[in-house]
Amino acid sequence: MTTDTIDKTALHALHIELGGKMVPFAGYDMPVQYPLGIMGEHKHTRTKAGLFDVSHMGQARYVGDEAALEALMPVDLAALGQGEQKYSMLLNDQGGIRDDLMLSRPDGNGVFLVVNAAMKHEDLDLIEAATAGKGILTRINDRALLALQGPEAKDVMARLCPDACKMIFMQCGVFEMDGVEVYISRSGYTGEDGFEISIPEANAVQIAKLLLEQDEVEPIGLGARDSLRLEAGLCLYGHDMDTSRTPVEASLIWAMAKTRRERGDFPGAAIIKQQIEDKTCQKRVGLSLSGAPAREGAEIATKDGRIIGRVTSGGFGPTINGPVAMGYVDREYFQPGTEVDLIVRGRARPATVVKMPVVPNNFYRG
Amino acid sequence: MTTYYTEDHEWITVDGDTATVGITAHAAEQLGDVVFVELPDSGKAVSQGDDMAVVESVKAASEVYAPVDGEVVDTNGDLEDAPATVNEDAAGKGWFVKLKLSNPSQLEALMDEAGYKAHIA
Numbered sequence: 001m002t003t004d005t006i007d008k009t010a011l012h013a014l015h016i017e018l019g020g021k022m023v024p025f026a027g028y029d030m031p032v033q034y035p036l037g038i039m040g041e042h043k044h045t046r047t048k049a050g051l052f053d054v055s056h057m058g059q060a061r062y063v064g065d066e067a068a069l070e071a072l073m074p075v076d077l078a079a080l081g082q083g084e085q086k087y088s089m090l091l092n093d094q095g096g097i098r099d100d101l102m103l104s105r106p107d108g109n110g111v112f113l114v115v116n117a118a119m120k121h122e123d124l125d126l127i128e129a130a131t132a133g134k135g136i137l138t139r140i141n142d143r144a145l146l147a148l149q150g151p152e153a154k155d156v157m158a159r160l161c162p163d164a165c166k167m168i169f170m171q172c173g174v175f176e177m178d179g180v181e182v183y184i185s186r187s188g189y190t191g192e193d194g195f196e197i198s199i200p201e202a203n204a205v206q207i208a209k210l211l212l213e214q215d216e217v218e219p220i221g222l223g224a225r226d227s228l229r230l231e232a233g234l235c236l237y238g239h240d241m242d243t244s245r246t247p248v249e250a251s252l253i254w255a256m257a258k259t260r261r262e263r264g265d266f267p268g269a270a271i272i273k274q275q276i277e278d279k280t281c282q283k284r285v286g287l288s289l290s291g292a293p294a295r296e297g298a299e300i301a302t303k304d305g306r307i308i309g310r311v312t313s314g315g316f317g318p319t320i321n322g323p324v325a326m327g328y329v330d331r332e333y334f335q336p337g338t339e340v341d342l343i344v345r346g347r348a349r350p351a352t353v354v355k356m357p358v359v360p361n362n363f364y365r366g
Numbered sequence: 367m368t369t370y371y372t373e374d375h376e377w378i379t380v381d382g383d384t385a386t387v388g389i390t391a392h393a394a395e396q397l398g399d400v401v402f403v404e405l406p407d408s409g410k411a412v413s414q415g416d417d418m419a420v421v422e423s424v425k426a427a428s429e430v431y432a433p434v435d436g437e438v439v440d441t442n443g444d445l446e447d448a449p450a451t452v453n454e455d456a457a458g459k460g461w462f463v464k465l466k467l468s469n470p471s472q473l474e475a476l477m478d479e480a481g482y483k484a485h486i487a
Contacts, residue, residue: 038424039399223398227424292404293422316401316424323402345404345420 009055010144010204018212018219025222026117028056033221041224042318045190046359049150050220051211058120059143059198062127063110064135072130073101074247074266076257080105085170085185087255089247090123095268095275096243097250099123100235106172106183110135114145114196116237144204149194149228151362152216157195160210164195169363178203178210186364189225191232191357193364230324231317233286233356239296240284240312240326248275249328251284282309283334286326286358287342289351293323294342300329301341301348308333311342319359326356370433370473371482377457378433378465380473387463389421389430392486394456398423400449405441405462412436412465414472419462421452434472436465 007028015022020031031053033041044050062069066077075088085104089097099119104112115123128137148156157164161177164184172185180203188194199207211217226236235241241250246268253276260266264273275281287294293316300309314325325342333340336355341348369379375393379386394400404420412418412432419430442461445451452460467473477485 032425033398037399039401042424223425292402292420293427295427316422318401318424 007056009053010201011053011055011208014205014208015053015219020219020221023222026056028117030056031219031221032223034219036218038221038223038227039318041218041220042227044218045150045220045224045228046192046319047151048218049148049152049156049214049216050190050224051208051217052147052149052220052225053144053208054147054196055144055204056117057145058113058115058117058124059140059145060113060115060124060127061110061138061140062113062131062135063138064131066111066135068131068134069111069127070260071266072127074256074260074269074272075103076259077103077111079257079259080111082108083167083171083173085172085187089241089252089255090126091247091267092243093267094243095246095248095271097237097241097245097247098126098243099237100241102185102187104172104185106185107174112172112183112198118238142201144199144201146197146199146204146208146211147188147190147194148197148211148217149188149190149192149220150216151193153192153194154364156211156214156216159214168366169193177207180207182207189232189234190228191234191359191361191363192228193362227315227318230313230315230326231319231357231359232361233326233358235284236313245284245328246272246275246281248272249281249283280331282328282330284312284326284328285334285336286324286354286356287311287314287340287351288354288358289323289325289342289349291323291349292344294325294344294349294351298325298327299343300327300351301343302333303339303341305341305348308340317358324358325351329353368473370476370478371485372431372433372476373485374431375486376430376433378473378476380467380470383467383470384439385434385436385465385467386461387418387430387433387465388461389452389456390482391456394453394460397421397428398425400452403442403445403449403452403462405445406438408438408440410438412438414469421462430462432465433476434465434467435469436467438463439466440464
């Protein structure tokens with residue numbers, strides 16, 4: 001893709017001004033890092049507050065018959081109250097994951113959706129087709145999305161939007177920041193406390209600059225976003241999950257509403273129910289190793305060389321100061337503490353199956 | 367001592383029939399923070415262009431190639447505990463490998479400092 005046709009977020013010029021190293025991502029020209037570098041940006045987010053531009057993600061609003069929307073996912077929208085947010089997955093008829101997404105009610109006007117950048121067109125086409133005649137899906141193309149994450153994010157918000165600090169993890173609402181009406185949810189993709197802020201595009205630079213002026217805040221690129229979520233045990237769609245994996249395999253049973261599982265009224269419900277009962281499918285696990293990082297695609301083997309799985313995300317964790325990986329293994333090997341080998345550059349490297357996250361989460365629960 | 371450069375951003379400083387090899391500051395800067403370096407065993411024979419070492423950043427692993435034929439006689443053990451040395455002093459303390467050269471005439475085809483600066487301009 002040439003730079004003539006690549007998309008830019010409202011903050012593009014600001015990223016360049018801040019010294020961002022720009023790379024293409026999901027059709028957008030995005031900063032992978034700033035001069036602070038991936039290590040510095042990652043550590044800053046876990047100790048102070050990092051500001052991420054995630055405007056490339058898809059934002060949408062659905063108003064109408066919510067049963068039609070709900071039918072696509074194992075989410076219980078009747079249990080989603082105003083001021084609340086839920087994490088769910090769009091599934092296909094084999095129970096395979098089409099995408100993961102957030103659904104919320106910041107106000108009384110239907111459901112606000114945030115989907116992954118790489119899948120936004122497919123997701124919103126799917127939802128629109130499935131709800132045709134039952135409700136209206138509006139694709140929101142005129143709002144930016146910023147994430148402020150880290151232990152000092154709340155200190156920043158206490159000054160700039162104190163009402164937002166009353167929220168706990170996975171709550172949301174409509175607030176005023178610097179005279180601008182914004183939607184804020186207390187959530188994120190780093191494992192830290194933080195806020196995701198949806199802003200009218202015309203005010204995006206204004207709010208971003210205001211946040212960056214705060215002593216605690218540094219701009220953070222997509223490189224550190226990936227290392228942060230990896231330490232936090234969070235899936236990256238297209239890597240740790242895709243249509244070839246069900247929520248059972250992805251270790252995301254918790255993300256399926258129990259009421260919906262009992263009703264079995266979502267795509268792939270019967271297959272998923274069988275997988276839960278049989279307990280034979282592969283499972284997503286964390287992997288701990290030292291020395292060379294094991295990266296996506298590395299095979300996972302038993303100590304006697306039998307291939308039992310594959311790494312789906314791997315890299316270096318600046319907070320644990322060592323390699324971190326996640327992948328899928330045959331069921332017999334998924335217990336934490338299981339010793340395996342990871343094949344990196346043709347050599348077997350010892351690793352241990354571990355519980356995720358490898359860095360404790362700091363979600364604010366009140 | 368003379369330092370030569372390869373198109374793949376390795377430097378090689380020659381002292382008689384042994385040489386020290388590393389990656390350039392330009393390469394280190396492009397890589398970002400170095401988190402791990404995998405070095406060959408001493409005694410390993412390498413041919414020009416062979417995979418010789420691996421330098422890893424948070425996001426990716428990159429190959430370091432043998433700039434000339436030779437035998438690995440020493441490797442920089444300091445990089446095991448302090449891989450960031452590559453970023454701090456790529457041209458000096460961040461050296462990777464010492465080679466005993468088996469075909470010094472290969473050096474003639476490598477770039478000098480001016481040539482390398484032009485190459486990365």
